[in-house]
Amino acid sequence: KAGVTQTPRYLIKTRGQQVTLSCSPISGHRSVSWYQQTPGQGLQFLFEYFSETQRNKGNFPGRFSGRQFSNSRSEMNVSTLELGDSALYLCASRPGGSNEKLFFGSGTQLSVL
Amino acid sequence: SQKIEQNSEALNIQEGKTATLTCNYTNYSPAYLQWYRQDPGRGPVFLLLIRENEKEKRKERLKVTFDTTLKQSLFHITASQPADSATYLCALDFHSNAGNMLTFGGGTRLMVKP
Numbered sequence: 001k002a003g004v005t006q007t008p009r010y011l012i013k014t015r016g017q018q019v020t021l022s023c024s025p026i027s028g029h030r031s032v033s034w035y036q037q038t039p040g041q042g043l044q045f046l047f048e049y050f051s052e053t054q055r056n057k058g059n060f061p062g063r064f065s066g067r068q069f070s071n072s073r074s075e076m077n078v079s080t081l082e083l084g085d086s087a088l089y090l091c092a093s094r095p096g097g098s099n100e101k102l103f104f105g106s107g108t109q110l111s112v113l
Numbered sequence: 114s115q116k117i118e119q120n121s122e123a124l125n126i127q128e129g130k131t132a133t134l135t136c137n138y139t140n141y142s143p144a145y146l147q148w149y150r151q152d153p154g155r156g157p158v159f160l161l162l163i164r165e166n167e168k169e170k171r172k173e174r175l176k177v178t179f180d181t182t183l184k185q186s187l188f189h190i191t192a193s194q195p196a197d198s199a200t201y202l203c204a205l206d207f208h209s210n211a212g213n214m215l216t217f218g219g220g221t222r223l224m225v226k227p
Contacts (some may be wrong), residue, residue, distance in 0.1 A: 004156070033214075033215070035217075042219040042220060043202065043217035043220075044215075045214045045215070045216060048214065056213060056214045090157075099145055099206065101147060101159040102158025102159065102215060104156075105158050106154070107155075107156055109154075
C-alpha cells in the first residue's frame with residue numbers, strides 16, 4: 001500500500017503570493033489532517049478533513065484554508081504569504097476515527113522570501 | 114491553557130543504555146497518548162499508543178508509561194542503538210469547541226553514541 005504522498009517536496013515563494021499544497025492519503029483513509037512545523041513552534045495543527053468536510057480547525061488565520069475531494073485527496077492553500085509562513089507543512093491521514101494513529105507524509109518545505 | 118512539555122534539550126546517551134524521555138501535560142484529560150519518531154526532513158512515524166486506563170505498554174525495545182495523576186508519560190528505549198537517534202514526539206487528543214485534534218509536544222532529540 002502506498003504511503004501518504006505530498007507534492008511538491010520543496011517550494012520557494014515570495015511575500016504576498018499564494019500557494020497550494022497537495023496531499024494524497026493512504027488508500028481507504030478518509031481523514032486528512034494538516035500540520036505546520038517550525039523550529040520555534042514545533043508541530044501546530046491546522047485543520048482536519050473527513051469525507052470532504054472540515055471536522056476540526058486549529059488556531060490559524062483565515063489565510064490558511066483547505067479542502068478535500070471525493071477521492072479523499074486534500075489541498076491546502078495559503079494566501080498573501082508572509083515570511084513567517086516558511087515551514088514544513090505535513091499532511092497526515094488515518095482511516096477515520098479520532099483516536100487512531102496518524103500516518104504522515106514527508107511534507108512540503110515552503111520557503112517564503 | 115493546555116500545554117504539553119517535552120525536554121527541549123537533546124538527550125545524549127551511550128549505546129546499550131536505556132533512554133528515558135518525558136512528556137508532561139497540564140490542563141488536559143486525554144483519553145490516550147501517542148508517541149512518534151521523527152527523522153530530519155521526514156514526517157513523524159507512529160510508535161505506540163497508550164490509553165488512560167493503561168499504566169504501561171511495550172513493543173519490542175520500547176516501553177511507555179502513562180500516569181494520569183502525575184499528568185506524565187515516560188518513553189523508554191532499552192538497549193539503545195545509534196539508529197535510535199531521532200526526535201521523539203508525544204501527542205495527546207485535545208477536545209475543543211472546534212472538535213478533536215491530536216496536539217504534539219515540542220519533541221526531544223535523542224542522540225545515541227556508539
